Amino acid sequence: MKSERPLGRRTLLLVLVALLCSEGLFYALYTPSAQTPRCSDGTSNCNHSKDDKSPAGRRTPDRSTVVLIWRWPYGHRAGLQSCSKLFQIIGCRLTADRREYDKADGVMFHHKDVQGNLSELLRMRRPPLQKWVWMNMESPGNSRRRAHLDGLFNLTASYRRDSDVWVSYERIVEASEDRQKAFKIPPKDKLVCWIVTHWNMRFRRVQYYRELSKHLTVHTYGGAFERPLGLQEYHSVMSSCKFYLSFENSIHKDYITEKLFNPMRVGAVPVVLGPPRENYEELVPAGSFIHVDDFKSPQELAEHLVFLDQNQDAYERFFRWRQHFTAERSHLSLEHACRICDHIKRHKVYTVVKSLSKWFWG
Structure with missing residues (x-):
């Protein structure tokens, strides 16, 4: 058998040139160019405008x-x-x-x-x-x-x-130190107030009010009593009352409106009629309001309000939450x-x- 001849110098040089060329081609095809930066998603199209109007x-x-x-x-x-x-x-x-x-x-x-x-x-x-x-x-x-x-x-x-x-309609939030110091219980010259426009004899709140008013005086305002109030008067009247009837017009899960938060914000104690106490306590501190369901009858509630009127220390306990929180209005x-x-x-x-x-x- 004829023996194989070793590769000549010329042949070896051609092989080396071919290898170098193929390596350069691979680098050009598969290595990202320094002129084409890659985005986080692996693409090169990074010029997404913040004002893009795409559908x-x-x-x-x-x-x-x-x-x-x-x-x-x-x-x-x-x-x-x-x-x-x-x-x-x-x-x-x-x-x-x-x-x-x-x-x-x-x-x-x-x-x-x-x-x-x-x-x-x-x-x-x-x-x-x-x-x-x-x-x-x-x-x-x-x-x-x-x-x-x-x-x-x-x-x-x-x-x-x-x-x-x-x-939420409104919310209780952590108060700044300045707001904690600034809060003072406003002067009071009325025991119980209610401002209402939507009147319907079938509503539980109307029926409860009629029974409650047999046992104490409720100062009433709003369209239902032909005593409408402007915004300034609304908050002024509410803050002048020790207790405010925060009665919802219908009773449903989580339906807790500004009727609760408005008196809390201006410095009156809300007396609530709505979903169960447990539902209210998911949104506001337990000691910040009075629930009508805590009493056997409107008469019993009236007696408790009179008691609180005569015991200032007991009344002021309803404002302890203001040492740490405040009521914030929603947009x-x-x-x-x-x-x-x-x-x-x-x-x-x-x-x-x-x-x-x-x-x-x-």
């Missing part, structure tokens, strides 16, 4: 989440202040301009406005990724039930703590919109409210 169906990573307020609740138009300034929510933009409908990530619909335009909503085209949010701060007893709402919305926003987006419609936006920004999963009627009205 909700084609969301880009860095643009603000947009929520359209279909109609301001009760026509009370609020300023579109920054969600970051009021609620420390970043990356959100609110609009009331319906021309931005196709660009909105979510649309907030107030229940009272929906019930009069339901047929319009059922015909509307919706971008694939856009979420419709049902918003309501009224109780089931004050909200018209509509079966066609089932399956129409993606999220709920209300006073109910089991809503997708929960917003209801605006806060709903901001917290809806924050929820949509943080939750990208598919959701639908299949039975709004059963959940809310039972």
Whole structure:
């Protein structure tokens, strides 16, 4: 057999050149260029504008989440202040301009406005990724039930703590040292007060008031008693009373409104009629209010209020919570919109409210 000849110098040089060329080609194809920076997602397209106007169906990573307020609740138009300034929510933009409908990530619909335009909503085209949010701060007893709402919305926003987006009417928050020192119980010249406009003899609050007023004097104001008050008078009268009847117009789970928080803020002790005491204690300190259900009858409650009127130390115990906390007013419609936006920004999963009627009205 003929023996193999060793490779010549020329052949060896050609092999080395070929290897060097292939290495350079591999480096050029597979190594990121210093002129093309890579983004965190592995792509090279890092120029996402923060003012991107892409529709909700084609969301880009860095643009603000947009929520359209279909109609301001009760026509009370609020300023579109920054969600970051009021609620420390970043990356959100609110609009009331319906021309931005196709660009909105979510649309907030107030229940009272929906019930009069339901047929319009059922015909509307919706971008694939856009979420419709049902918003309501009224109780089931004050909200018209509509079966066609089932399956129409993606999220709920209300006073109910089991809503997708929960917003309390008002809240108790930690007070600054200055506010703790500043609070003084206002001067009092009335024992019990009640300011009310909506009067209905079937309401439990009306029936309870009529029995209670047989045993002590209740100073009454508002449209129901033909003694309307302006905003300044409203707070002035309330603060001049030792006790204020914080009676809700209907009794439902979590339905605890400004009727509780207003007297707490101005320095009166609320006497509440609404959901059970346990529900109230989830929102405010247990010793900050009196619940009518703690007494066997309106007469027994009246006797207790008279006792507290005659015992200042016992009365002042209802204000101990002010050593650490204060009552904070809410920006209801605006806060709903901001917290809806924050929820949509943080939750990208598919959701639908299949039975709004059963959940809310039972």
